[in-house]
Amino acid sequence: MGQGEADSPPAAEKKGAEEEEDDFGYRLFPDRNKKPQSFLVRSLFTFHNKCQLMLRLTLETNPYARLLLEALKQSGCTVFNDRHFSCENCDGCVSGGFDAATSQIVLCQNNIRQQSHMNRVVAHELIHAFDHCRAHVDWFKNVKHLACSEIRAANLSGDCTLMNEIARFKFGLKGHHQTCVRDRAIRSILAVRKVSKETAEKAVDEVFDACFNDLEPFGRIPHSKADAKRAYRDFQNRDRYTANL
Numbered sequence: 231m232g233q234g235e236a237d238s239p240p241a242a243e244k245k246g247a248e249e250e251e252d253d254f255g256y257r258l259f260p261d262r263n264k265k266p267q268s269f270l271v272r273s274l275f276t277f278h279n280k281c282q283l284m285l286r287l288t289l290e291t292n293p294y295a296r297l298l299l300e301a302l303k304q305s306g307c308t309v310f311n312d313r314h315f316s317c318e319n320c321d322g323c324v325s326g327g328f329d330a331a332t333s334q335i336v337l338c339q340n341n342i343r344q345q346s347h348m349n350r351v352v353a354h355e356l357i358h359a360f361d362h363c364r365a366h367v368d369w370f371k372n373v374k375h376l377a378c379s380e381i382r383a384a385n386l387s388g389d390c391t392l393m394n395e396i397a398r399f400k401f402g403l404k405g406h407h408q409t410c411v412r413d414r415a416i417r418s419i420l421a422v423r424k425v426s427k428e429t430a431e432k433a434v435d436e437v438f439d440a441c442f443n444d445l446e447p448f449g450r451i452p453h454s455k456a457d458a459k460r461a462y463r464d465f466q467n468r469d470r471y472t473a474n475l
Contacts, residue, residue, distance in 0.1 A: 255422030258321040259329075259336050281317035281339035284348040293458035294353035294388060297465050298360055301447035307333075307363035314359070324421060326351040328358035330369040335359060353387035360447065373425060377433040378441040380415035385441075386448055388458070389414055407451070411442060 288295050289311065302309050313334075320327075320338035325347065327336045335355040342348050361367055361379045368375050384390055390410035412434055419430040445451060447465060452458035 255324075255327065258324045258421065259318060259327055259338075260320070277319070277339040278317050281337055281342060281348075284342065284345050285311070285315055285317065285337060285352065287345060288349050288352045292349045292353070293455060293462045294349065294386075294452065295356060297447060297458065297462040298353065298356035300462075300465065302356070302360055302363055305360070305363045307359070309356075309359070326355050327422070328355045328362070330362055330367070333359070333362065350388050354383045354389060357383040357386055364446075373419065373423065373429065373433045374437050376419060376423070377415060377430070378437045378444075380418045381411055381434065381438060381441040382444060384411040384414040384418070385451060386445065388452065388455075391453055407453075408442065412438060 289299065290296075299309055315335050315337060317337050317339040319340045320336070322341065325338050325341050328334075329336060335352070335358075337348070337351060337355075342351060358379050361382065362369075367379060369379075385407075390407050415434045416427070416430045419425065419433065420427060423430070448458070448461040449464055450457065450461055452461050
């Protein structure tokens, strides 16, 4: 599994000189290896139905998601609901993930219970999808590439808004947004890679400034839904300005 939004990632420390074979986080998404269920069977499960309804609402109304979907389309990577999203049961420590092998976003239907949570997870994973589309990202072998996308996802998806941090009982003054982004990027790496905390911290710190300041496709850090709406309007106007040149 490429990368995901971690709620409470497990420690992934190396022991001695022996290294465990990395499964790239697929252990957290057990439904990835199962035969797909029929629509009739899936429709009987409340979690799946609720996940699909919340996803649809996010894609239709959330400005973070709408901007990212349009940016992906303009980059040649049109997203289709039935092809690129999958509501599945996951390990308890993750809310979603981007499967780079299939270009598919996994939404953890057993862990996402509120619309606001769905909005945030979809935005987070769409940023990974956008990075996958626009850049030659080596998700599986280059931890710095993974770190960069996790920094961008934490920075731009709304993960670190003041309200979300207050809800986590984590809030501070100057520089707290950067601290939140760094901490969440490290946690996400530890959730999906069998590396030490020191390795994850080193990867994040080495690319932090460049990746934190890469604000595409928003052009700003959207600290709220109102910010995201303004960013979406500005993004839509880019084409108009270009067409008039």
